[in-house]
Amino acid sequence: MKLVRQLGIGALALGLGxxxxxxxxxxxxxxxxxxxxxxxxxxxxxxVSARQLAQWIRDHRPGLRxxxxxxxxxxxxxxxxxxxNVPIDQLAKAHFAPGQTIVLYSQEGxxxxxxxxxxxxxxxxxxxxxxxxLADWREEVLYPLLPANASATExxxxxxxxxxxxGAPRIGPEQGGDVASAAPIVHGTRRRGC
Numbered sequence: 257m258k259l260v261r262q263l264g265i266g267a268l269a270l271g272l273g274x275x276x277x278x279x280x281x282x283x284x285x286x287x288x289x290x291x292x293x294x295x296x297x298x299x300x301x302x303x304v305s306a307r308q309l310a311q312w313i314r315d316h317r318p319g320l321r322x323x324x325x326x327x328x329x330x331x332x333x334x335x336x337x338x339x340x341n342v343p344i345d346q347l348a349k350a351h352f353a354p355g356q357t358i359v360l361y362s363q364e365g366x367x368x369x370x371x372x373x374x375x376x377x378x379x380x381x382x383x384x385x386x387x388x389x390l391a392d393w394r395e396e397v398l399y400p401l402l403p404a405n406a407s408a409t410e411x412x413x414x415x416x417x418x419x420x421x422x423g424a425p426r427i428g429p430e431q432g433g434d435v436a437s438a439a440p441i442v443h444g445t446r447r448r449g450c
Contacts, residue, residue, distance in 0.1 A: 289376075292376075292381075293373065293376055296376075301384070302369075302372060302384060302385065303369075303372075303384050303385050303386065303387045304359060304384045304385075304386060305386070305392070305396060306386050306388065306392035306393045306395070306396040306397050307396045307397060307400075307417065309322070309336070309359055309361075309386060309393075310393075310396075310397040310417055310420075310421060311417065312357075312359075313336075313337060313338050314417065314420050314421075317357065319355050319356045319357050320338075320356075320357050320359065321340070321352075321356050321357065321358050321359070322336055322338050322339040322340070322359045322361070323339065323340060323341075323342050323347075323350075323358060323359065323360050323361070323371075324336065324339045324340065324341050324342070324361060324362070325342060325343060325344040325347065325360055325361070325362050325367050325368055325371045326341070326343065326344075326362055326363060326367070327343055328341055328343065330363065334390060336361060336390070336393055337421060339361070344362075344367050344370065344371050344374070347371055347374050347375065348374060348378065352375070352378075352380050352383075355382070356382060357382050357383075357384070358375060358380060358382060358383040358384070359383075359384055359385070359386065360372055360375070360383060360384070360385040360386070361385060361386040361389045361390065361393070362389045362390075363389050363390055363391070364388060364389045364390070364391050365385065365386060365387045365388045365389040365391075365392070367389075368385035368386060368387075368389055369385055369387070371385065372384070372385045397417065397418060397421055397423060398418060398421060398422070398423030398424075399418070399423050399424065399425065399426055400414050400418055400423075400425045400426070401425070401426045401427075401428045402414055402425050402426065402427055402428065403427075403428055403429065404427055404428060404429055411425075
């Protein structure tokens with residue numbers, strides 16, 4: 257009986273201390289490893305294209321977490337499918353599990369790049385950002401411009417990805433021509449959010 261009582265007291269003490277212990281997944285700020293950050297930037301491993309992100313979303317890449325660092329109002333107006341809104345000022349309070357691939361984006365990419373540095377300072381190394389943000393998403397995924405002389409294979413791949421997200425590729429001039437006269441291919445049913 258004495259052992260049971262001691263175990264009960266120990267469990268109570270641990271239970272009372274739990275709220276102050278923090279989460280296993282919560283990351284804490286640490287000194288920036290500037291060499292590692294500079295190397296990632298130099299190698300280009302700090303970012304991912306909007307088209308690559310679209311392929312990851314379509315293929316249901318395991319552990320993928322897409323984070324929109326804009327304000328909640330901007331997020332409500334337009335967002336990349338599967339994204340969750342974590343405004344940049346709340347990023348340090350967010351929880352990131354080991355093994356997740358975190359993809360950050362903003363309106364045009366600058367804040368996402370800054371958010372990437374914040375995550376690196378928190379020790380989150382499996383993070384990348386979309387350099388052009390939603391602008392790149394629209395240009396590379398929803399309404400990509402294909403040259404008129406694009407191969408049938410390239411056209412089919414781009415159309416399939418664009419249509420999956422409710423977009424429609426545009427056909428432009430021959431490689432290197434004027435893009436002002438780009439016309440849409442065939443508009444399909446708009447699918448927002450996969």
